[in-house]
Amino acid sequence: MSLNIQVTRTQHPKEKPDPNHLGFGDFFTDHMFVMNYTEGQGWHDPRIIPYAPISLEPAAMVFHYAQEMFEGMKAYKAPDGRVLLFRPDKNIARANNSNDRLCIPQIPEEDMLQAIKAIVAEDKDWIPEGKATSLYIRPFIIATDAHLGVRPSRTYQFYVILSPVGAYYKEGLNPVKIYVEDEYVRAVKGGMGHVKTGGNYAASIKAQMIAAERGYTQVLWLDGVHRRYIEEVGTMNVFFVIDDEVVTPALNGSILPGVTRDSAICMLKSWGIKVSERQIAIDELFEAAKEGRLREAFGTGTAAVISPIGELNWEGNIAPINGGAIGEISQKLYDNLTGIQLGLIPDTFGWTVEI
Amino acid sequence: MSLNIQVTRTQHPKEKPDPNHLGFGDFFTDHMFVMNYTEGQGWHDPRIIPYAPISLEPAAMVFHYAQEMFEGMKAYKAPDGRVLLFRPDKNIARANNSNDRLCIPQIPEEDMLQAIKAIVAEDKDWIPEGKATSLYIRPFIIATDAHLGVRPSRTYQFYVILSPVGAYYKEGLNPVKIYVEDEYVRAVKGGMGHVKTGGNYAASIKAQMIAAERGYTQVLWLDGVHRRYIEEVGTMNVFFVIDDEVVTPALNGSILPGVTRDSAICMLKSWGIKVSERQIAIDELFEAAKEGRLREAFGTGTAAVISPIGELNWEGNIAPINGGAIGEISQKLYDNLTGIQLGLIPDTFGWTVEI
Known part of the structure; x- marks a missing residue:
């Protein structure tokens, strides 16, 4: 069964950054994917919404016990206009390994892939086309229970955010x-x-x-x-x-x-x-x-x-x-x-x- | 020089929890202490405000790289009405050791003590008086730069939140x-x-x-x-x-x-x-x-x-x-x-x- 992703588009599209001065991880696209987890209910409410701040209780467990995981992957625009991901199955399998080590509930692999494809497709105009540029994809999960005391959280939020990027090191391909x-x-x-x-x-x-x-x-x-x-x-x-x-x-x-x-x-x-x-x-x-x-x-x-x-x-x-x-x-x-x-x-x- | 703490009191004081069923770390008081750090400016804007959600960019570094630290201490109400802290100097010195290891900027010891004293004094009516109860004090710092890529954040938030607590283990003093x-x-x-x-x-x-x-x-x-x-x-x-x-x-x-x-x-x-x-x-x-x-x-x-x-x-x-x-x-x-x-x-x- 695939995710029923609700889409709310931004009313205020942002200006895209200069593709020659992207840096790495400083600009973010117009939208993000979000999905919630509640104990007893599982992952629910998959949605694409405008990129906006997250609101969490100060006692949210991620702030205190770092029960959090992330992945990093990239989307590219081919000269023929195709939008390409690189081995997303590997990142998705690793994401669930991370979840396992951190006692974070698993996300079905096909759901995670669907979420990633959906948000990249939504903001595909943000994929830069200059040399050594790409759209960096950052899926991550954070523990959101408002509780002090060490145990796995009973609620989580899964996000996928996107950042048009240039070279990670200022040296580029220089050693x-x-x-x-x-x-x-x-x-x-x-x-x-x-x-x-x-x-x-x-x-x-x-x-x-x-x-x-x-x-x-x-x-x-x-x-x-x-x-x-x-x-x-x-x-x-x-x-x-x-x-x-x-x-x-x-x-x-x-x-x-x-x-x-x-x-x-x-x-x-x-x-x-x-x-x-x-x-x-x-x-x-x-x-x-x-x-x-x-x-x-x-x-x-x-x-x-x-x-x-x-x-x-x-x-x-x-x-x-x-x-x-x-x-x-x-x-x-x-x-x-x-x-x-x-x-x-x-x-x-x-x-x-x-x- | 001491902190000039601005105080904004809640207009909606919460009902206090049943002192016989506090558990540990599930209830929070009416207020919290907050202070911001900005590179080049240092720690600034110390304030006591109503306990409320924190709003952060999804790319905030704490969610991805766990650049975060915390402390744990307690306040007690003595039978003669005095409000007591236990060796706060030790927790404060350790807090700055944690900051050092995590590349988080130091907070002057006297400022951290002043902040802790101020927020506990503000919510002193929340200190429970039952057997094995106390007011748990949770100072913590989170990295808030919206940036993907590993480096120390250039902005931080320091919080002190308070939780009336009972025994940490349900066993209490039973082995x-x-x-x-x-x-x-x-x-x-x-x-x-x-x-x-x-x-x-x-x-x-x-x-x-x-x-x-x-x-x-x-x-x-x-x-x-x-x-x-x-x-x-x-x-x-x-x-x-x-x-x-x-x-x-x-x-x-x-x-x-x-x-x-x-x-x-x-x-x-x-x-x-x-x-x-x-x-x-x-x-x-x-x-x-x-x-x-x-x-x-x-x-x-x-x-x-x-x-x-x-x-x-x-x-x-x-x-x-x-x-x-x-x-x-x-x-x-x-x-x-x-x-x-x-x-x-x-x-x-x-x-x-x-x-």
Whole structure:
């Protein structure tokens, strides 16, 4: 049974932002999707309404206990006018994994997809068409019970908001400098690192600020148990090209299973490149760099797609990568991933979904 | 310089709840304290206004990245009519530690105390006077920038809301059954476990629900590195009486430095009882239980004050404690702590602050 979405259109459409100065996550479209959950009743009242403030009790549990989850995906406008989503099934499955870890009620996958398609279709004129631009889609759920005391909320609100965006990093495709974090920990097995929830990001801000003060764009996280094995970079998964092999940390329970990560692995393998998902020690990585065997490094994520890494700093040891320039594999992955996402090249993987 | 607090009183005072059926955290008083932060301007516009919903952009960072902190404290009405706070300086110092970890701007200690005193004085008629009741005080800060993308917010709101409360656990002072958690992890050194922020609580809900399904009130958390050393119990610190010594986990960077924990340690020492803050392995604890040397166990926290533990379950091994009855030390601590908090006995520690 599909959702019966009620639509209330804005009487005051906003002016669209300059497509050449979008930044990331600062502009929002005319409408949003909303649906409520009430214990005993389930998810109800799916609706598209004008984008407007949310009104919540000060005691709403999301403010105190961070029972909240989100997803991030993008819609693109192909040159032939088609509106494309990229592997929405993966984001939707992950959303329900996040819900499970956070004791938030599941949303049927087909309902979530219908909601996302409906709101993107409603505001499709907001999809920017400039280079490296897209419409960022942010589904999220917040706990709304007005209650102090730790337990799962009995009421929730599910939103989908949309933001026309440019590049996530001001560097664009220019390689970023990364600081290896050895004091703060993002997540540990048994925690929430494998799902998308606010607490993981709250935990990460301080290290990011310290790295920024030192002139680095992001941090490379090490595991919280041994403080030795590589986990993620900033808010992205991380890949290294060592000799003729691409290596990336295995999904171990504290790493986010990124959709772009999975797509990069599939694409690299389709090109006949060897990809290993395994444990990578930071000392092993620096040893490879010293020996000239670390040829490329890059992050993957929905926001930046591919973000090349030009330098690593681990306790004062500097490892320059590929002379600070984008590597061949990084560039080829970026071109092909964004090519498929934008409908510029044939999608031989069956990843794009037309709205 | 003290805050110039503007006061707007409600035109519609609410009916006060039945003091015999308060529960915990479900009722809120007539007013709340609010203050805004804007980058470049600092904290501004301190005010007391009627308790009412908060209106925020759907993109407000608190909903997505859980950049939020809170505190919990209580106000009591003494038999002679004085309104008492308990060690507010400790909560306020911890609040700024939480702010530091979360990259939230500090609030001057004297301003936070002034705000708390002002709102409690405003709604002092809401302080319940029944047995085991008090006015729970919840200061909290939320990140309010409408921005998708991980960075510290540039705007915040600081609130203090008040809730007349009864016992936190329905068991009251009757010992609770505790399940030793060996799958999920609350926090790890380098994370946020030592400060009071939503993410820690979001991470804890699932284990709590699984324990509840098994008939246990709370979980006992083990450390995330070795999965062996005891950290906290539910949302409280934990103490054990082994032989003639009281032991509690040392503050190691992943444990919350509880105000009730510190008070219990001071009080026990003042009675000439030996207290050790150290690493405690779960196997050591069960060995002591088997040998009949584990005489008492209890949690400490602002909400429940002292919560006796009557049984521990670790991977199916059951350790009954003190025949499931409250122990002598637990009872004496509860009587003396609540006695001082309520102004029933002389405060030889100088802990209470009169409003």
